[in-house]
Amino acid sequence: MENFSVFDIIGPRMTGPSSSHTAGAARLGYIARRIIGDEIERVHFTLYGSFAETGRGHGTDKALIGGVLGFSPDDQRIRSAYKLARDEGVSIEFTYSDEHADHPNTVKIEAVDVNGRETEVVGRSIGGGNILITQINGLDVEVTGEYPTIIIRHQDQPGVISDVARVLSQLGINIANMKVFRRSRGDRNAFMCIESDEPMTPDMKDILMRLCPAIQELMIV
Amino acid sequence: MNYDFSSGIELIKLCDEAGIKISEAMIRREEQISESTREQIIAEMQRDLRVMRESVKKGLTEKFQSVSRLSGGEAMTLYRYADFGPLSGSETCHAAAAAMAVVEVNAAMGRIVAAPTAGASGILPAVLLECGHSKGWNDDKLVEGLFCAGAIGLLFAKNATISGAEGGCQAETGVASAMAAAALVELSGGEPLHCLDAAAIAIKNIEGLVCDPVAGLVECPCIKRNGMGAANAMLSADMALCGITSLIPFDEVVSSMYIVGREIRPEYRETAKGGLAATPTGKLIAAGIKRMNGRRED
Numbered sequence: 290m291e292n293f294s295v296f297d298i299i300g301p302r303m304t305g306p307s308s309s310h311t312a313g314a315a316r317l318g319y320i321a322r323r324i325i326g327d328e329i330e331r332v333h334f335t336l337y338g339s340f341a342e343t344g345r346g347h348g349t350d351k352a353l354i355g356g357v358l359g360f361s362p363d364d365q366r367i368r369s370a371y372k373l374a375r376d377e378g379v380s381i382e383f384t385y386s387d388e389h390a391d392h393p394n395t396v397k398i399e400a401v402d403v404n405g406r407e408t409e410v411v412g413r414s415i416g417g418g419n420i421l422i423t424q425i426n427g428l429d430v431e432v433t434g435e436y437p438t439i440i441i442r443h444q445d446q447p448g449v450i451s452d453v454a455r456v457l458s459q460l461g462i463n464i465a466n467m468k469v470f471r472r473s474r475g476d477r478n479a480f481m482c483i484e485s486d487e488p489m490t491p492d493m494k495d496i497l498m499r500l501c502p503a504i505q506e507l508m509i510v
Numbered sequence: 511m512n513y514d515f516s517s518g519i520e521l522i523k524l525c526d527e528a529g530i531k532i533s534e535a536m537i538r539r540e541e542q543i544s545e546s547t548r549e550q551i552i553a554e555m556q557r558d559l560r561v562m563r564e565s566v567k568k569g570l571t572e573k574f575q576s577v578s579r580l581s582g583g584e585a586m587t588l589y590r591y592a593d594f595g596p597l598s599g600s601e602t603c604h605a606a607a608a609a610m611a612v613v614e615v616n617a618a619m620g621r622i623v624a625a626p627t628a629g630a631s632g633i634l635p636a637v638l639l640e641c642g643h644s645k646g647w648n649d650d651k652l653v654e655g656l657f658c659a660g661a662i663g664l665l666f667a668k669n670a671t672i673s674g675a676e677g678g679c680q681a682e683t684g685v686a687s688a689m690a691a692a693a694l695v696e697l698s699g700g701e702p703l704h705c706l707d708a709a710a711i712a713i714k715n716i717e718g719l720v721c722d723p724v725a726g727l728v729e730c731p732c733i734k735r736n737g738m739g740a741a742n743a744m745l746s747a748d749m750a751l752c753g754i755t756s757l758i759p760f761d762e763v764v765s766s767m768y769i770v771g772r773e774i775r776p777e778y779r780e781t782a783k784g785g786l787a788a789t790p791t792g793k794l795i796a797a798g799i800k801r802m803n804g805r806r807e808d
Contacts, residue, residue, distance in 0.1 A: 292514075295540050296554060298626050298663035298672070298689075299634075299656055302561045305616030306577070306728040308628045343726035343782070345802040346578040348619045363561075368619045416673060417627075 301418055302363045304355075309394055310340065310347035313414030315367060317396055318356020320422055320434045321410040323510045327402035331380035332357055335397040337390035340414075350383055353396060362418060425508075428480050429470055436465050436484035438510040439494075445471045445479035449503045453481065456500050462487045477505075513539040516668055518706045518760040521661060525702040532692070532702050533657035536664075555653045558623045562612070562635035565622045569611025576617035578799055581729045585611035588737070601644055602744060606737035609636035613733045626663045626672040629728045630686035632736035634659055637690045637743045642697075651697055658696045659689035662709045669761070670768035674721035675780040677771025683732075683739040684719060684767070687712040690743035695750050706760040708750035712742050713763055718770050720778035722785025725796035731786055 303312040322329065334353050336344050344350060348367070354374050355367035366373060374381050394414040401407050411424035422432035425440065432438050443449050450469060457464060463486040471479035489497075489509050498504055511528065513535055515521040524535050540551045570589050575582040585607045592603035609632030616622045616631055625634040638655050641647070647655075663672060666685045671677040688709035695708045716739075724730040756763065777784030786792050 292543055293664050293667050294544060295536055295551075295657060295660035295664065296558075298660045298667060299555070299558055300623055300625075302558060302621065302623050303628065305619050305622050305628055305631075308624055311619070312628070339726065343799065346725060346727045346799045348577050351619070363621055365621055416675065418624075 297417075303418065304348075304352070304363060304365060304367045307347045308418040309414045309416050310344065310349045311352045311367075312362040312418035313394065313416075313420050314340070314344075314347075314349045314352035314396070315356040315360065315362040315364075316418065316420045316434060317412045317414060317422075318353040318398070319359065319361065320356075320412070320420065320432065320510060321398045321400070321408075322357050322359055324410055324422070324425060324440070324508055325400045325402055325408045326508060327404060327406070329357060329379050330401050330403050330405075331382070332398060332400040333382040333384070335384040335386050335399075337386050337388060337395040337397075338393035340394050340396055341385040341387070344385065353398070354381055357398070357400070425480075428478065430480055430482050431468055432482055432510060433484070434510065436486070437488035439483050439485070439489050440508040440510060441481040441483070441504050442506040443479050443481060443501075444503045444505065445474065445476040446503055449501065450481070452501045452503070453483070453497065456497050457483070457485070460489075460493050460496065462489060462493070513542055515539070515661075515665075518665055518764070521665070522702050522706065531654070531658070531696055532661045532705055533654040533696060536657040536661040539661075552653060555656050556649065559649060559653055559656060561621055561623050562625075563639060565612045565615045565620060565631075566608045566635055566639055568620055569613075569615040570608065574614075574618045574620075576614070576727075576729055577619055578617070578725070578727055578729065578802075580724075580727065580795065581617050581733055582614050584733070585614050585737075598741065601640065602741050605636045605640040605740040605744060607636075608640050609633050609736040609740040610733050612636065613728070613736045617727070617729045617733070625659070626667070626685055626689070627674070627682045629674060629723075629732045630682040630736060630739065632733075633683065633686040633739040633743060634690045634693070636736075636740045637694060638697075640740075641694060641744065645698070647697055655693035655697045658705060659693040662689045662692045662705070665760075666764060666767075669764050671771060673780075677768065678774045678779055679719040679721040679735065680713065680716050680767055681771055682721065683735045684713050684716045686736075687716070687739040687742045687746065690740070691746040691750070694743060694747035698747070698751055700751055704750045707754070707756045708747045710756035710758065710760040710763040711749055711754070712746035713767055714756065714758070715742055715746070717763075717767050718774070720774055720785050721780045722778055722787045723780065723782055724787050724792040725799045726780075726782035726787070727799070
C-alpha cells in the first residue's frame with residue numbers, strides 16, 4: 290500500500306480494542322457471511338496463533354460473530370454479539386487451537402446454512418484491519434474484500450477465462466485483479482477470483498452462468 | 511500542480527510554492543489520489559472528528575471496565591484531579607486524561623478512530639480537543655488539524671512504519687505524538703517548517719520505545735503511554751512555536767526511527783514476549799486471560 294489515503298492514517302472508525310484482532314476479525318466474519326451466502330444456522334470458529342492466545346481479551350470472538358451476523362467493524366452491536374446470535378437462532382461454537390498456523394492471526398470458519406449446506410472459510414487478519422481469505426472449501430484462494438469480488442468454480446479448459454472476461458466486459462464490469470487457481474491440468478474444480486470496480490448483481494450472475502457453461506458455481510463476495 | 515509528496519522536504523517545497531498550509535496540501539493531495547470531491551473528503555474527516563469527540567466524552571463521563579477487567583476509570587480520576595492544581599498544569603493533565611479516556615474506551619470495545627492505530631488512538635483527539643477548548647478553535651479548524659496530522663502520519667507510513675509489530679511503540683504512540691504536535695503548531699499559526707520541527711522533536715523524545723503489552727492486550731502500558739504522548743505532543747509544539755528547531759532534520763529523524771525500529775528484537779515488537787509482558791506479574795495476568803477462553807460469555 291504505497292499510495293496511502295489520509296483515511297488510512299486517520300481511521301478506520303472501529304470498535305476497539307485492536308485493528309488486527311477486533312476490526313480485522315469482524316471483517317473476516319463479514320466476508321465469510323457473504324461467501325456462505327444464505328442464512329446461517331450454526332457456525333464453528335477455530336482460532337489459531339495469537340487469535341487463540343489473546344482473542345478473548347481482544348473481543349475477537351465477539352467481532353467474528355458480529356461479522357457473521359453482518360455487522361461492519363465500527364458497529365457497536367459487536368459488543369452484544371453472543372446475545373444477538375442467540376436471538377437470531379444462530380448456534381455458535383469456538384475452539385481455541387494450539388496447532389501451528391502459517392499466520393499468527395488465523396481463523397477457520399465452518400458454517401452450516403439453513404439448507405444444510407456446509408461452507409468452510411479460512412482467513413487471516415494481516416494488520417490495520419485488513420484481511421485475506423486464504424481458503425474456501427479446501428481450495429487455496431486470495432480474497433481481500435477490498436473490491437467487489439466474485440469467486441468462480443469452473444472446469445479447467447481452454448477459453449473459460451476469456452469467456453468470463455468477455456461477458457463481464459459486456460456487463461460493464463471492469464476487472465481490477467484476477468487470479469486463477471487449479472490443482473492440475475483439466476481440474477474439474479478450478480477456481481477464479483475476480484476483483485472488480487463495479488459490483489455484480491444477481492441478474493448479472495444468471496447471465497454469466499448461462500453464457501459460460503464451464504462455470505459450476507459462482508459466489509458474489 | 512501535483513500535490514503528492516514523499517518526504518518532509520518535498521512537502522515544505524510544495525507548501526512554499528503554492529503558498530498553502532500542510533493541511534491544505536493534504537486535502538488537495540487526497541482530491542488527486544481519490545475519486546472524491548473536496549466536500550466529501552472534508553465531510554469524511556468531520557465524521558472522524560465526531561467519533562473522536564464521542565470517545566473522549568464517553569471515557570471521561572461513563573464508568574466501565576475493559577473486556578479483560580484490567581482497566582477503566584483512571585482517565586476520569588486524572589481528569590477530576592486536574593482541577594486541583596496538578597504539578598504538570600491543568601491543561602496538560604486534562605489532555606493526558608482525555609488521551610487515556612479514548613484508549614480505555616477502546617479496551618472496553620467502544621468506538622474509536624485509529625490515529626494512526628487503535629493503540630495510539632487517544633493522543634490526537636485529546637490534544638486537539640483539549641487545546642481547542644482553551645484556545646477557542648472551532649470544528650473547521652480542528653478538521654484542518656486532522657489533515658495536517660494525517661500528512662505527518664503519511665510521511666512515517668511511507669518512509670518508516672506506523673505498526674508496533676514492525677517498529678515498536680515509537681511507531682504508534684511516537685508517531686501519534688508527532689502528528690499531534692505538528693497539528694498543534696499549524697493551528698497555533700506556525701509555518702510548515704515549524705510543524706516538522708515539532709514532529710521531529712516529539713518522535714526523538716521516545717525513539718526506540720518498545721511495544722511490550724501485558725498479555726498482548728492494548729491496555730498496559732498503552733493507556734498511560736497515550737497520556738504521556740499527549741504531554742509530549744504539547745511540549746514539542748511549544749518548543750517549535752518559540753523557535754526551537756530540531757538539530758537533526760525531520761526526514762533524517764524519520765529514517766533513523768525506522769532503522770532503530772527494525773533493530774528492536776521481535777520480543778519487543780507487539781509479540782508480548784518481552785519487557786513488561788515478560789515480568790512475573792505480566793505473565794500471571796496473561797495466564798489469567800488465557801483461562802477466559804474456556805468460559806462462555808453472554
